[in-house]
Amino acid sequence: MQQTTSAMIVVGDEILSGRTRDSNMHHLAGLLTAKGIPLREVRVVADAPAAIVAAVRALSPAHGHVFTSGGIGPTHDDRTADAVAEAMGAPIDVREDARALLQAHYDRQGIAMNEARLRMARIPEGAVLIDNPVSAAPGFSLGNVHVMAGVPKIFAAMCEGLLPRLTGGAPILSESVPAERGEGDVAALLAGLQDAHPALDFGSYPFQRPDGRYGTNLVIRGTDAAALARARAELEAALAALP
Amino acid sequence: MQQTTSAMIVVGDEILSGRTRDSNMHHLAGLLTAKGIPLREVRVVADAPAAIVAAVRALSPAHGHVFTSGGIGPTHDDRTADAVAEAMGAPIDVREDARALLQAHYDRQGIAMNEARLRMARIPEGAVLIDNPVSAAPGFSLGNVHVMAGVPKIFAAMCEGLLPRLTGGAPILSESVPAERGEGDVAALLAGLQDAHPALDFGSYPFQRPDGRYGTNLVIRGTDAAALARARAELEAALAALP
Numbered sequence: 001m002q003q004t005t006s007a008m009i010v011v012g013d014e015i016l017s018g019r020t021r022d023s024n025m026h027h028l029a030g031l032l033t034a035k036g037i038p039l040r041e042v043r044v045v046a047d048a049p050a051a052i053v054a055a056v057r058a059l060s061p062a063h064g065h066v067f068t069s070g071g072i073g074p075t076h077d078d079r080t081a082d083a084v085a086e087a088m089g090a091p092i093d094v095r096e097d098a099r100a101l102l103q104a105h106y107d108r109q110g111i112a113m114n115e116a117r118l119r120m121a122r123i124p125e126g127a128v129l130i131d132n133p134v135s136a137a138p139g140f141s142l143g144n145v146h147v148m149a150g151v152p153k154i155f156a157a158m159c160e161g162l163l164p165r166l167t168g169g170a171p172i173l174s175e176s177v178p179a180e181r182g183e184g185d186v187a188a189l190l191a192g193l194q195d196a197h198p199a200l201d202f203g204s205y206p207f208q209r210p211d212g213r214y215g216t217n218l219v220i221r222g223t224d225a226a227a228l229a230r231a232r233a234e235l236e237a238a239l240a241a242l243p
Numbered sequence: 244m245q246q247t248t249s250a251m252i253v254v255g256d257e258i259l260s261g262r263t264r265d266s267n268m269h270h271l272a273g274l275l276t277a278k279g280i281p282l283r284e285v286r287v288v289a290d291a292p293a294a295i296v297a298a299v300r301a302l303s304p305a306h307g308h309v310f311t312s313g314g315i316g317p318t319h320d321d322r323t324a325d326a327v328a329e330a331m332g333a334p335i336d337v338r339e340d341a342r343a344l345l346q347a348h349y350d351r352q353g354i355a356m357n358e359a360r361l362r363m364a365r366i367p368e369g370a371v372l373i374d375n376p377v378s379a380a381p382g383f384s385l386g387n388v389h390v391m392a393g394v395p396k397i398f399a400a401m402c403e404g405l406l407p408r409l410t411g412g413a414p415i416l417s418e419s420v421p422a423e424r425g426e427g428d429v430a431a432l433l434a435g436l437q438d439a440h441p442a443l444d445f446g447s448y449p450f451q452r453p454d455g456r457y458g459t460n461l462v463i464r465g466t467d468a469a470a471l472a473r474a475r476a477e478l479e480a481a482l483a484a485l486p
Contacts, residue, residue, distance in 0.1 A: 013446055013464075014446060014448060014462070015269075015285075016272055016281070016282045016284075016285070017272060017276050017281075017282075017464065018269060018271075018272030018273030018274075018275070018276050018282075019417070019448075019462065020448070021266075021269040022268070023264075025265070025287070026261060026264040026265070027261075028261075029258070029260060029261030030261030031261075038259070038260075039259045039261075040259065040289055040294075041259075041286065041287065041288055041289070041294065042258075042259070042285075042286070042287035043284065043285070043286050043287075044268070044284065044285035044286075044287075045283075045284055046283055046284070047446070051283075051284065073426050073447070073449070074426050074427045075426055075429070075430040075433055075434070075447045076433060076434040076437055076445070077437075077444075077445070077447065111425070111427070114430075114431070115430075115431065116426075116427045116430030116431055119430075153451075172260065174262070183316050183317050183318055183359070184317045184354070184357060184359045184360040186318070187317045187318040187357075187360075188357070188358065188359055190318055190319060191318070191319040191359075194319055194320075201256065201320075202319070202320070203256055203257060203290070203318075203320055204316070204318045204320070205257060205263070206316070206394060208396075219257070219262065221256075221260065
């Protein structure tokens with residue numbers, strides 16, 4: 001059975017200018033790994049309709065799911081909803097269910113609805129809303145594209161509502177073995193283990209401790225816990241046998 | 244005169260799995276903004292030759308510069324150098340100048356050269372080396388593609404060597420005006436200012452303070468300091484006039 005893969009589109013000039021350090025990608029990556037829907041590619045694009053449309057058209061047919069973050073607020077530079085609708089060929093307008101959610105939220109807060117806030121009720125035809133328990137303005141799923149907010153607290157809350165709706169695969173497990181050796185010392189044994197266990201992924205990540213000691217974290221990833229445990233034992237034995 | 248734009252490719256399963264939070268994108272974004280070579284797109288791809296080749300082929304013709312991070316170490320999952328060579332149609336093999344740099348480094352440290360370490364001397368024909376003052380293994384520039392290490396300390400050191408070689412444009416300046424108003428309150432005036440100043444970019448970023456107060460950071464970006472100052476004054480006047 002083929003695994004369902006996913007991709008993410010981060011929309012935001014503030015990320016590309018270096019003003020803001022993105023955190024949604026890291027958050028979503030961890031959730032998807034646990035859910036068994038591996039994240040295969042992320043594109044960070046500008047607040048520009050053409051860039052968003054191109055990314056959606058490239059990624060939506062290639063993956064089981066595409067998640068977007070950012071660009072669904074009330075201001076002129078929030079263009080994700082319209083761009084996703086265009087990319088997917090869906091009409092978009094203010095939708096009554098989304099408008100009602102916003103109106104109820106603003107009524108509770110004593111805030112007036114206005115034209116800008118109403119833009120956040122623009123939802124493509126056929127989309128399913130994603131709940132926003134923080135500030136009401138919903139995200140949406142249109143086909144396999146899931147459109148969420150960029151503010152990290154709201155993005156995380158939307159993920160919590162969305163992910164249980166998606167069918168996951170076997171969670172991707174990992175074993176991490178720290179070695180007090182350089183990558184160049186462990187490269188050959190690691191390549192040998194990779195060849196012997198094609199269903200697992202072996203990675204190596206050099207580190208340097210604050211005291212100056214350096215080494216390599218060896219990471220094995222896969223969905224079969226027993227195979228992972230066997231590979232870990234082989235790796236530890238091979239490390240112990242290094243000259 | 245058209246502005247030189249850039250793109251970045253972050254190579255790494257460890258980012259996509261959520262194991263590691265990338266920091267090189269944020270670091271490079273800030274440097275490029277100051278240098279006047281705006282970063283327009285970032286792609287995070289797996290340690291897979293086909294994914295790297297596709298990203299290079301898409302981005303290299305579309306931008307003045309492409310920067311890559313990750314995948315140039317000694318292990319089997321380090322595939323960036325060969326993939327970039329393939330994408331750009333350049334032959335690649337161990338190059339004597341790179342081998343000599345590594346050999347001298349290992350001699351100083353009393354470390355033996357081996358086949359894995361020698362992989363880090365694989366440099367495409369015609370590439371210019373990028374200095375690595377941390378651990379010797381060089382990056383390289385091939386055409387407009389600049390290949391650097393993934394370890395943040397080494398990536399930063401390589402950027403320091405590389406960026407002075409590139410011709411920058413006018414630095415992108417910004418003015419940030421915090422407003423104790425929701426985005427929905429400032430959207431209309433911001434859209435009006437954007438229309439009146441097409442050479443500047445107006446963005447809005449909601450925030451919430453630890454004490455619960457919320458508001459919006461209004462950011463104006465552009466290369467003309469006088470125009471920025473005028474727009475800031477107009478923005479402040481418009482904010483003060485809000486009901």
